[in-house]
Amino acid sequence: MAYAYLFKYIIIGDTGVGKSCLLLQFTDKRFQPVHDLTIGVEFGARMITIDGKQIKLQIWDTAGQEAFRSITRSYYRGAAGALLVYDITRRDTFNHLTTWLEDARQHSNSNMVIMLIGNKSDLESRREVKKEEGEAFAREHGLVFMETSAKTAANVEEAFINTAKEIYEKIQEGVFDINNEANGIKIGPQHSNAGAGGAGGAGAGGAPPGGCC
Amino acid sequence: MLSRFSDVLQTAADVLAPPATRLEDFEYHWKMVVNFYQNYEESSKVHFEDTRVPHHLHQMLQLIVDEEKEQQGGTVGPCLEAVIQRSVGVLDALSLLVSVDRPPGARYSALTLATSLLRRTRSPCLNSPHVYRPLQRMLLICNESPASPTEKEEVELLLTLCGLVRKEPGLANIFTTPFVEDTASLMMIPEDIKTLIPIKSKAQTPKKNPLFEVDMAPNPLKTVSIVRVNKDDNYVQSSSSAGDDNVSSKSHKTVYDDNDKFLLIDLLLSYLDSADNQVVLRACEGVLIVSSLAEDDIAALVTGCSPACERLAARLQRRYRALPPDLDPAAVDQLSITWAYVAQDFGDKNYNNFYGYRELTAFFSWLDYIDTLMKECHPIIACHLSRAFRTQFLEPAAEELAEPRSAILATAVLAKCLRVLDSQDLVNEFSSWLAGEGEGGAGEWGPLRALALRCLRGDHDLTLETLRFFEAVIEKGTEHSIDRLVLSRVCARAYRAAGPALQDERERLNDLSLARERERARESLATDERAGGLLAHADDNIHRVVNSFLLLLPRGVQSQPLADCEHYVHDAQRHYQLWLDITSTYNWPTEVTCADTASSTHSYDSRPEADLHLDDAFAPVHAHCEPKPSRGACGGAGGCAFTQALVLRSRDAPTTSEEEFDAGPFLKMLFKLLSTMPDQPYQVNLHLTSIISKLALLPHPNLHEYLLNPDLPTAKTTPTLFKTLQEVARRLTMEVPRIKNYKKVIENTRLQLMSEDPSYDEIGSHNQLVESLIVLEEFCKELAAIAFVKHQHQLQQQPHQHQR
């Protein structure tokens, strides 16, 4: 279970768009046809491999209902990635994206990678939002875009993994400060040299307080 | 077996007969449940999940969910209506299953089924007594046995109820005194259900539940609504069957007596102490949901009828006390914790990574929770909670600060607390606790005075940690704390001396050696690209300020005589802008004033000359007059120049104030430490100078004048930054050249310090004297840069200021 990195993700978007189903499909590979309203945060985790490295995704599934915004917001902090989900069969969920995006940008760190997801692609006959519209929105706001189906599992793996790849690249480019846990990234145990009792000490840029002499 | 067979029969019958209505199906499944229990052998070892009961109950749930989809205009379908009318007492039955847990596992399923019913339907008619009472009964029964194996499911149901209240605030009423009966009667399983499901074991004799000791009014269902709901509740009409029991009546009551309870919050609080972090998380979410409701009445219930705020704050104090005393203070700074984090990460053994980590994260995650709650909750609750934060946590924490054994750690932890707090209310509470509020007297300063004084006791570790604490106080910069720390001392401008001191000043100006010094300064300016080339357009006065700092140390002992201070200028620009933003709402003067002249015998303000020539020395930085920069207009000793102009026009300076200037414990401490720089470790000096440069950056005209005007006329006894620096410089200039090969030593020390090699600090032998020389040298550059940046900013803001 040792991993090189741990990334924290959040899943956000209107109620009923399929956030919990996406998580369940990704972690358990199954689909849940009933809508069990999420109220508090639900956690999921899965190990993936990128560039030969084991990466643990720690996923926080949030509540989409307006009434629970105050809790949802408080979970944004310290996320490295976000899946912003809308339902391609419900135009209103697409129309609310701007609000979600503003909320997310305001309450999370600026480097957070955001993946826009148009879910329920299996319901082609009931589609209300064209794929091109999703693409355009993503382009305009600098997001990555994908259409998925939590039911058929189409693109679900890709959505989670591609987000991780983006984060991984940002780490390589040095955009993310991986030593700051507030960025939603943690270095796995075999990478950090913080052994038992070796707390702090080698902090960046200087000596531990407590002085010398 | 039998039941399965009858299911098959039913299906077969369905094929032949006209399809049964939903309600018939519903009643059928209910009958099957009852049948099971009528024939149930209590000695049987069979598990609940291995019986047909869950199947029937799930079918019933599904029927309710399905019928709702077809229901129009929020009307109630026949199955749910049967529950509301209690012709099908399935919810009471579930509460019985929670109580008896027969067959084993029934309790778990009953709780999850109830939760599912509430989560999968849009309007589960919670306002009907036959819906809410069984649910309350379940939770109360569960509450009788804390830390039960079904804790997770219990709190999940509780959170779901919070969610429903969140959507329909009027529902809060069903959790308040007039609507909840006393424990005994509420927990009593109705007799008819006991007959239908005759389980003899575990006859429920409710214990006295402290949660719920209410002296009951005779009619528990009288229509008193504590919570007023402003919007029209259409859901009320939707369930006509609820009839008179309807809890959302418009009458209200806002006075509570001691027996008033808010069951919802009390239940939530009882899960906060669970050993399971997931359970605690849910309870926290519940509290957050209920506390952030907009209704004043609910907020008043939370603060007036429940110990919620006190409990939350006391928990912080407990976690603070649980920190191991020998925890490494350095570990504190590295943490980055959000409140829900604990629930998720404590399962991860990898992160139990240093001694005390668990306790430390437990404490800071709770602090983050309170901070989050403060930002989201109703103002009434915020007010109450911030007071509890102070009395339950901060004030007891002060003891730890004073205790020698725990002082260093406590200081580090509290500094970190201040750094991470985001709620302005809490930051303000922190600062008024720290800096005191009253006027006059020793207590006026709060713990701040003791903190300042102990920096002078020569315990370098403690001094260092305390300085870091002060850094946090200044960085967090509330108007109140900055005022207490420094501004209250300089606002009367009592640091300015008159008469004799000015005489000295004039003599000093005529002094030959000084003239030489100034000559040298001018020369050096010829090559003064080292000041970042930014002095090129500056006028004479700022030249003098900058040079006073840059030439404080003779070149002979400077480690880097030709270095530039460009990066200091950049940093100062950035930080100054930040400060301008932060303080833009502060009630700070834009010009040097003698406000609050209590300690001053004159009012400098009233003098026209002063207004014209002196008090505009630090011109308004926030005023928006003519933002176009026009440097030419400011060439001479005009209005926008720094205060050096003072000296030359000091004839009409004020007469001496009899009282001595009192810099206050904080500034005194800073100057004292500054004067002993050569005797202190590098880290102490680094933080010390960093605090002073932060103060020098503040856009307050008096503070600016006091700290950054090297030629300020002051009484002999009045300490100033520049005088203190001169003193240190004098000492270093004398002592450093006595070191053998001192130039080489200076050069090496500089290299080592700049390499930022962490191992350097672990080396035993340090040349503190030379280190402090280098700190001083850098500090002077920084001060010069700050003076310059502020001057430049002023030029841009106030091109024609002198023409006012």
Ligand SMILES: Nc1nc2c(ncn2[C@@H]2O[C@H](COP(=O)(O)OP(=O)(O)OP(=O)(O)O)[C@@H](O)[C@H]2O)c(=O)[nH]1
């Ligand atoms: N056909 C189809 N249905 C889906 C898909 N994803 C989710 N659903 C259905 O949509 C409904 C809502 O899904 P959830 O995942 O519970 O919705 P959510 O976004 O978590 O909603 P909240 O928790 O309220 O914020 C459920 O009934 C799912 O079965 C999908 O890809 N295809």
Ligand SMILES: [Mg+2]
């Ligand atoms: Mg969900």
